[in-house]
Structure formats: structure tokens, C-alpha cells
Amino acid sequence: MQRRHLLQALAASAALPSFARAEPARADLARLQAHLRFLADPLLEGRETGTRGFDLAAAYVASQFAQLGLKPLGDGGSYAQAVPLKTSRLAAPSPVFELCRDGRWERLAWLDEFSTRADMRSTHSDVSAPLVFAGYGITAPRFGLDDYAGLDVKGRIVVVLSGRPPGMPNEEGAHFGNARTKQELAARHGAIGLVTLATPRSEIVAPFHLARQYADSTAMDWQATDGRGGSEVPGMLAVATVSVQAAPRLLVGLGRGYAELVADVEAGRPLPHGALGLDARLVRDSVHGQACSHNVVGLIEGRHPRLKREFIVLSAHLDHLGKHGDVVYPGAIDNAVGIATLIEVARLQAPRPAPLDRSVLFVALTGEEKGYLGSTYFARHPPVPAAALAAAVNIDMPILLHDFKEVVAPGAEHSTLGPAVSRAAGRLGLQTAPDPQPEQSRFTRSDQYSFVRQGIPAVILGPGGASFDAGEDGNALMRDFRRQRYHQPGDDLAQPFHWRAMQRFATLQSELLTELGQQPERPRWLPGSFFGELYGRPGG
Structure with missing residues (x-):
């Protein structure tokens, strides 16, 4: 007090x-x-x-x-602009991410081999679909890149490498390598999920182990007038990240090892694309709520x-x-x-x-x-x-x-x-x-x-x-x-x-x-x- x-x-x-x-x-x-x-x-x-x-x-x-x-430019003559928020946090038990090949299921270890955030749409989410590899998950005609060319990803979960290819201009590359940009593009092609594979390069920028730090944190989104999350990407039902150690297990069907794939990336060689011959299942239980925070706004x-x-x-x-x-x-x-x-x-x-x-x-x-x-x-x-x-x-x-x-x-x-x-x-x-x-x-x-x-x-x-x-x-x-x-x-x-x-x-x-x-x-x-x-x- x-x-x-x-x-x-x-x-x-x-x-x-x-x-x-x-x-x-x-x-x-x-x-x-x-x-x-x-x-x-x-x-x-x-x-x-x-x-x-x-x-x-x-x-x-x-x-x-x-x-x-400064003149207050918030709500009701105050400095505070209210931002209505939806909240969600993961509930026990931990999320489950499984791979199925030839009828055999294997489970990845939570926070050691995969990470995900709480679901903002549903308190219980259980999504299964075939996996398709789409390189970096980028379509950028001005840079001669279209990772979705010839791919059918409708109703599937797209697997992509983190970031963008070496050599792309910095700020344009930052746009194409942005996780939200990739989700939006995948959704436009009809995909229902996106799995991002960590790479040695991405480990320098955002090490996978930091996922442990945020595992118990509350996810938030600003709430639109219809109750939806304002940042929601329609159609994206399953989003996860897989660690460098576990990434090779998803790419066996490409006929090219993960280390070889990374070497191809660094050398600027083209990447293979296509179905990976396995299904994935992501299960999450989430607890929803609401909150309110605010921006502070003053005018000269x-x-x-x-x-x-x-x-x-x-x-x-x-x-x-x-x-x-x-x-x-x-x-x-x-x-x-x-x-x-x-x-x-x-x-x-x-x-x-x-x-x-x-x-x-x-x-x-x-x-x-x-x-x-x-x-x-x-x-x-x-x-x-x-x-x-x-x-x-x-x-x-x-x-x-x-x-x-x-x-x-x-x-x-x-x-x-x-x-x-x-x-x-x-x-x-x-x-x-x-x-x-x-x-x-x-x-x-x-x-x-x-x-x-x-x-x-x-x-x-x-x-x-x-x-x-x-x-x-x-x-x-x-x-x-x-x-x-x-x-x-x-x-x-x-x-x-x-x-x-x-x-x-x-x-x-x-x-x-x-x-x-x-x-x-x-x-x-x-x-x-x-x-x-x-x-x-x-x-x-």
C-alpha cells in the first residue's frame, strides 16, 4: 500500500x-x-x-x-486510447505435435523439438493434415522466387525454412521472411497450417531455446468489433516451429538430408519442393480471456x-x-x-x-x-x-x-x-x-x-x-x-x-x-x- x-x-x-x-x-x-x-x-x-x-x-x-x-488525444479527453484485447494461454497438458509415416506415429518433444503458442480461436484445437515442403514459403516475382509454383497445398500444412534466402535485399527480405507474411501467403494458397523449421542462420537471430522463456506467457491479440482477433490470419489453424535437431525428421521424404539442404541454401542452389510423405497432428488446449490495455497519445x-x-x-x-x-x-x-x-x-x-x-x-x-x-x-x-x-x-x-x-x-x-x-x-x-x-x-x-x-x-x-x-x-x-x-x-x-x-x-x-x-x-x-x-x- x-x-x-x-x-x-x-x-x-x-x-x-x-x-x-x-x-x-x-x-x-x-x-x-x-x-x-x-x-x-x-x-x-x-x-x-x-x-x-x-x-x-x-x-x-x-x-x-x-x-x-500536450493535448490529450485518447478516449474521453484523456491521454489513454483503449486497446481491447483477447487473451489465451496454453493449458495443461502440454501441446502435442506428432508425425505419421506409413501408419507409424512419433511424437516430438515439447520445447526441445517443437514450440507453439496458445490458440486464439478455440479452447481445444486438434488439426491433422499432410505436410508439403515449400522452401522458404516465399513468392517474390521481382526476385525470381516462387516457392508455391506447381504446389497443391490446399487443406495441407506447409513446411518452410525460417527467414529468407541469403542475398535478398535486407528490408524486402525482412518482409518476405516475416512469419505473418508467410502465414498470409500460405492461407491464400489454401493451406491450413504452417510449420517453420529453424536453421543455423535463424539460431543466430532467434535461438529456439528461447521458446522456453515464453511457454507460460499469455498470448494476446487486439479484438475487432466482431469479437475476432484483429491480427488473425483466416484459415491458419496450426502454427508451430521445429528445432534444428528435429527438422531432419520432417524432411526424410525429400530424398535430401537436412544438412545438405542447408548447404544448398547457403550456396544459392535451388531447393526441392513437394509432399513429404507424412502427416502431422497438432493438439492444443487453451484458456481464453479478455483484457484491456491502452496507448498513451499526446498532440502538439x-x-x-x-x-x-x-x-x-x-x-x-x-x-x-x-x-x-x-x-x-x-x-x-x-x-x-x-x-x-x-x-x-x-x-x-x-x-x-x-x-x-x-x-x-x-x-x-x-x-x-x-x-x-x-x-x-x-x-x-x-x-x-x-x-x-x-x-x-x-x-x-x-x-x-x-x-x-x-x-x-x-x-x-x-x-x-x-x-x-x-x-x-x-x-x-x-x-x-x-x-x-x-x-x-x-x-x-x-x-x-x-x-x-x-x-x-x-x-x-x-x-x-x-x-x-x-x-x-x-x-x-x-x-x-x-x-x-x-x-x-x-x-x-x-x-x-x-x-x-x-x-x-x-x-x-x-x-x-x-x-x-x-x-x-x-x-x-x-x-x-x-x-x-x-x-x-x-x-x-
């Missing part, structure tokens, strides 16, 4: 009017640190969507927006009579993984740093004597760790006319552990956001650089992609590997974070943050916002952009 009152007092004090409204030239490091320390404190229990810890964090953000004078209205009706979105996700048993996952870099940056950029922009020409929506998003739920809901149900959303800039997990002098901007090359990023970075003495970790597929793995799918040009910024300090290897530090602390309890306040880098990063975000808010032309997709052609809106 005493802790609860303390937190309420902290939130209330932050909402008091501020009389020191002078705009600093650069981000205020002390403020950034203060936000970070509150948001990543173990008292918030990892800020999992739908929990008290998340609600406390959201109240904190709302109070900061109120202090800065533009000054230009016409351009103020165009909105730039600056977003960051507020949620993290919560706690498992007594172990808290604080999510300091992922993504308390992002929210601290969001609040500080709002402070830099709010006290301007003359606001930007365009309006800016500052949005703290829920449910990113549950599948980009808050951003998907917001992009589809914005509090302003959907056609008025001109661009989205997202802040997610900037790994600020070195004195970075390069900026990486996935998505920038596809729209006029790219030149804007270069100009903003240049004013701070920074260069733009290619993504040093393209295998992470960052452009399709965070909230900015929810806006892209609605035809809105978007970008996400992060530090490059080069450092102003010749003794630092930024790439090594970022790789070490991903290996040792990403989605682990060690992503906490004890990490060796580079404070000057955090200050520079927040300043950069503010400079980019100024650039986008003042340029005469509305951000648009570039001619020939893959994402512009796939999702772009007329005139967008």
Missing part, C-alpha cells in the same frame, strides 16, 4: 505545471536518466501489457505529457493553416516482458530508453515559441512484445483522420552502449524520410550507414511496420557500429547485448549505458522531427519503392 501511494505521488508531482519552459539546444541528460530509472525500476515488474506495472508506467507517461502541455498542434492537418507520429513501445515467477525483466534498453527519449523529445518540441508547421502525435504504445498490438490498433484506429497520417518515426531498443557516430535508419531508403534523416544527422556531425546487423530484420520487427502496412512511410533509427572513441567496437557491444541481455533479466539499470550517446540520440530524434515538421513537401514513398508499391496509398 505504501509503495502504491509513493508511485501515485510521483505521477501526480510530475503533472504539476513547469515554469522553466526555455528550450535547450540539446536533450537534457538528467531528465533522460530520471525517466529511464523510473521506467526500468523493478517496482514496475517489467511493464507487461495488461498488468499493474504497465498501467503505472502509462500513468507516468501521461503525467509527463500533461506537464508539457502545428501552426501552418494547411500543414497542421498533416500529422507526424513519433512512437515508442512502453511494454516489456513482465516477470516470470520472482524474476523481473526490467526492459531498460528494450524499451525504457525509447520511452525516455519520446518524453524528452516532446519536452524539446513543446515549449517552442512557434510550433512546427505540421502537427506531431507522441504515442507510447502497448503490446509490442505481444505482436505489435498497440501500433496495429493505432494505425487502423487513429484519433485523427487516417489519411492525415503523413509519416511515422519509431523508437525501439536503441542499444546506446558506445559513443556512436553513425546512424542506421531501416526504411529510410524507401521514402523521402531518408534525406530528412541524413540532414538531421549531419547537423549533429553524424553519418548515415548501412545496418550492421541486417539479419535482425529490424524494419519488419517493430511498431513502425504497422504504419507501413497502412501505406504510411516510416523509419526506425538506431546507432551504427562506428564510434567517436577509437577504443570502442560498437558492433561488438551491440552483439554482446543481443546475446547476453536481450529479453533477459540483465537488461536492467546496471548496464554500462553511454550517457553522452543517449543524449545525442534524443537530440537526433528531435532534429528529425523538426525536419519532417518543417519541410514543405509531405513525406512520400520514392518511385519504385517496394513498400510504396505494396502498401502505398494514392498520393502518399
